[in-house]
Amino acid sequence: MWSFSHIANELHEWLSSIFNPTWTLVIEMVLAGVAVIGLFAALGLVLVLMERRVAAWIQIRLGPNRVGPQGLLQSLADTLKLIVKEGLTPSGADKLLFNVAPFIAMIVAMLLMAPIAFAKDFQLWDMNIGVLYVSAVSSIMVISILMAGWSSNNKYSLMGAMRSGAQIVSYELSAGLSILTIVVLTGSLQVSDIIHAQATGWWIFKGHLPVWIAFVTFIIAVTAETNRAPFDLAEAESELTAGFHTEYSGMKFALFFLAEYINVFIVCAIGATLFLGGWMPFHIGNWTQFNHVMDYIPSSIWFFGKTFFLIFLIMWFRWTFPRLRIDQLLNLEWKYLLPISMINLLLATAMAILGWHF
Amino acid sequence: MFHLLQTGLNSTDAGSYLPVGIQILIAIGLVAFLMFATHMLGPKRKTTDKLQNFSSGIESHGDARQPMAIKYFLTAILFVLFDVEVIFFYPYAVNFRELGWNGFWAVLMFVGFFLCGFTYIIKKGALKWED
Numbered sequence: 001m002w003s004f005s006h007i008a009n010e011l012h013e014w015l016s017s018i019f020n021p022t023w024t025l026v027i028e029m030v031l032a033g034v035a036v037i038g039l040f041a042a043l044g045l046v047l048v049l050m051e052r053r054v055a056a057w058i059q060i061r062l063g064p065n066r067v068g069p070q071g072l073l074q075s076l077a078d079t080l081k082l083i084v085k086e087g088l089t090p091s092g093a094d095k096l097l098f099n100v101a102p103f104i105a106m107i108v109a110m111l112l113m114a115p116i117a118f119a120k121d122f123q124l125w126d127m128n129i130g131v132l133y134v135s136a137v138s139s140i141m142v143i144s145i146l147m148a149g150w151s152s153n154n155k156y157s158l159m160g161a162m163r164s165g166a167q168i169v170s171y172e173l174s175a176g177l178s179i180l181t182i183v184v185l186t187g188s189l190q191v192s193d194i195i196h197a198q199a200t201g202w203w204i205f206k207g208h209l210p211v212w213i214a215f216v217t218f219i220i221a222v223t224a225e226t227n228r229a230p231f232d233l234a235e236a237e238s239e240l241t242a243g244f245h246t247e248y249s250g251m252k253f254a255l256f257f258l259a260e261y262i263n264v265f266i267v268c269a270i271g272a273t274l275f276l277g278g279w280m281p282f283h284i285g286n287w288t289q290f291n292h293v294m295d296y297i298p299s300s301i302w303f304f305g306k307t308f309f310l311i312f313l314i315m316w317f318r319w320t321f322p323r324l325r326i327d328q329l330l331n332l333e334w335k336y337l338l339p340i341s342m343i344n345l346l347l348a349t350a351m352a353i354l355g356w357h358f
Numbered sequence: 359m360f361h362l363l364q365t366g367l368n369s370t371d372a373g374s375y376l377p378v379g380i381q382i383l384i385a386i387g388l389v390a391f392l393m394f395a396t397h398m399l400g401p402k403r404k405t406t407d408k409l410q411n412f413s414s415g416i417e418s419h420g421d422a423r424q425p426m427a428i429k430y431f432l433t434a435i436l437f438v439l440f441d442v443e444v445i446f447f448y449p450y451a452v453n454f455r456e457l458g459w460n461g462f463w464a465v466l467m468f469v470g471f472f473l474c475g476f477t478y479i480i481k482k483g484a485l486k487w488e489d
Contacts, residue, residue, distance in 0.1 A: 029377060033384035086400040087393070091409040092422075103389045110385040111378060125377050132448055154411040155422045162430045169437035176444045183451040246412055251396035255389060327487035330433060334485050338440070339476070345447065346469060349454055353462055 004300055005121035032124055036113050040262060047261040048075040050308075051315055058319040085250035090152065093247065097151035102252050104144035105259035111137045112266045115191050119300035120279050123192065130191035131183060134270055135176050138225070141263065142168045145234065148256070149244035160243025163326055164234030168225050170333040175221035177341035181214035181348045182207075182274045195278040202277035208356075210348035215275045217341045222267040223314055224329070226260065230321035231329060268310035272303065276310075279303040432484055443472050 011031075015024045049064070049072065056063025064071035089098055115130040117123040127133060142165055149161020183189055185207060186197045197203075203211045224231035235243030245256045272278060279299035283291045324332070411418050446468070454461055479485075 029380040030384070032377075033381060036381075037384070037388055083392075083396050084399045085396070086402065087396050088404070088408060090411050091406070092411055099393075102393075103386060106389045107382055107385040110381050110388075114377065114381060150423070152411070153422045155413065155418075158422050158426070162426055166430045166433040169434055169441075173437065173440055173444055176441075177447070180444075180447050180451050183448070184454065187452060187455060189448070189452060241412065241414065250400055251392050255392065327485070330485055330487075334436075335480065339473075342469060342472070346466065349451075349462060349465070353454065353458060 003122075003298065004119040008122060036110060036124070039113070040109070040258065043265050044258045044261055045075045045079070047265065047311070048078070048257075050311070051261075054312065054315045055319060058316070079254065082250055082254040087250035087252055088247075090154070090247050092153040094151035094153070097147050098247075099252070101144045101148035101151065102248075102255040102259075104147065105141065106255055108137060108141045108144065109259045109262040109266070112263070116266065116269050117191055117195055117273060117278050118303055119298070122300075126190065126192045129189050131179055131189045131194070131274075135172070135179060138263075138266075139169070139172055141259075144259075145244050148248070152244075152247040154247050156240045156242070156246045157244050160234045160236075160240045160246070164227060164244060166326070167227070167231060167233060167329060170330055171221045171224040171231075171337075174217050174333060174337040174341040175225060177338075177345050178214035178218040178221065179270075179274060181210055181341075181345055184345065184348050184352055185211070191273060191278075195273060195280060198277040198280050201283070202275065202280065204275045207348075208351075210344050210351060211275065213340065213344045214348070215271075217337055217344070218271055218275070219310070219313065220337065221333075222271065223317055224333070226263045226267055226314075228264065228314055229318035230323050232318075232323065233326055233329060236323060264311060264314060265307065268314065269303075269307045271310050272306035276306045277302075278306075429487060436479060436484060439475070440472075443468075 012024070012028065015027055019027065052074070053063045053071075064074035067073045067077045089095055112134060114125040115123070115127060115133055117126070145164045145168070146161050149157040149159075149164070152158070182194060182203055185203060186194045188194065188197075200206070204215055207214075227234045233243075234240075235245070240246070245253055248256060279302050281291075281294040281297060281299070281302055283294060411422070447465075450457070450461065450465055454465075457464075
């Protein structure tokens with residue numbers, strides 16, 4: 001069997017037979033780090049290409065198709081170009097903060113990878129407060145954006161950073177509340193518990209009204225939290241050049257760009273885990289034959305399939321909705337989404353206490 | 359069940375968060391390596407024009423760090439207040455089954471207070487951007 005958990009187990013046993021437990025742990029941690037870096041690189045290349053191809057497809061044009069077969073190597077060529085560019089720090093900038101900001105963006109992206117279950121029994125770190133950890137760590141992202149915007153000493157950057165700060169912290173409230181709806185239904189903050197609770201059906205199917213509302217709120221909130229269109233006020237090209245990373249060039253810009261795409265992947269992975277059952281295959285009641293066929297599809301394909309479906313949804317938003325103004329954006333969150341998600345959480349709690357359906 | 363970085367499933371001591379420390383170190387290492395690589399490979403021709411801040415091709419006037427609209431800061435303060443209330447829901451969400459209806463009425467009261475404060479800030483015009 002070529003499952004991820006099988007390979008990891010083999011590796012663990014092989015390492016244990018050579019080293020003592022402490023060194024085994026340290027080597028495994030380093031290996032996990034290297035694996036995550038590899039995943040970062042792969043995701044960066046795939047997501048940038050996917051974004052451009054999806055945009056091209058929606059706008060009925062071809063998109064990148066010159067570098068490599070079908071333009072598959074386009075993002076690799078872009079990366080290579082960015083590495084050999086000059087990295088400037090403007091003379092008016094705060095040198096230290098300007099250079100620290102990309103570090104923080106990447107650290108946040110990397111820390112968020114830890115509690116995600118990529119396949120059956122394959123997870124870097126299944127901590128008992130998984131979901132709380134995700135919402136806690138993801139809010140550090142705003143610090144790197146504010147740092148980048150303020151230290152650049154550029155009016156566009158500062159405007160973008162302030163907008164982004166107000167936007168990210170606001171939408172975090174309803175994102176947190178919609179995650180809590182699932183926590184209420186599951187009764188656990190641990191990611192593996194949440195996935196196992198969906199063995200009899202994904203929450204989106206068996207959770208009824210509260211979960212549907214929570215799912216819609218979650219998708220809107222994470223689109224805003226990752227600064228994606230129609231909520232991309234932080235880097236609104238037509239008004240702020242490039243927003244908080246106007247002054248960044250070369251690899252420093254590439255790191256922000258990469259962190260942004262990694263964050264899109266992570267929030268979609270969280271959404272897939274909470275609402276669409278993570279690596280759980282799709283089952284229909286007692287259609288035993290159908291369920292068996294579904295079980296043959298590897299769990300990692302289920303997980304990545306659901307995640308990329310959500311990523312596609314978010315990319316689709318970008319070319320469908322016009323950009324909001326900052327006051328419209330904050331009104332949407334504070335006057336509509338926050339009360340709705342608050343009442344939705346109470347509804348889910350009442351339903352769970354009454355014991356309806358689940 | 360197998361986890362690559364598992365040191366203890368339900369232990370709550372600080373030592374079980376060692377993987378986070380290692381991840382931070384690896385992330386710092388990666389970024390530092392990439393920045394060093396681009397520093398070595400890229401050209402280094404710095405001119406005063408190049409080091410100026412970008413302002414769409416026109417002369418930039420004054421320092422960028424001027425006073426900003428107070429609304430941004432107000433939103434941040436409101437976030438702190440409301441996020442604390444959201445955080446209170448986490449322990450409740452995990453334990454509500456044991457607390458039953460008594461717990462639910464208590465939380466309903468809490469949400470009632472929350473909505474009072476919420477109505478107050480809306481009426482006060484905290485989200486009105488046009489004066």
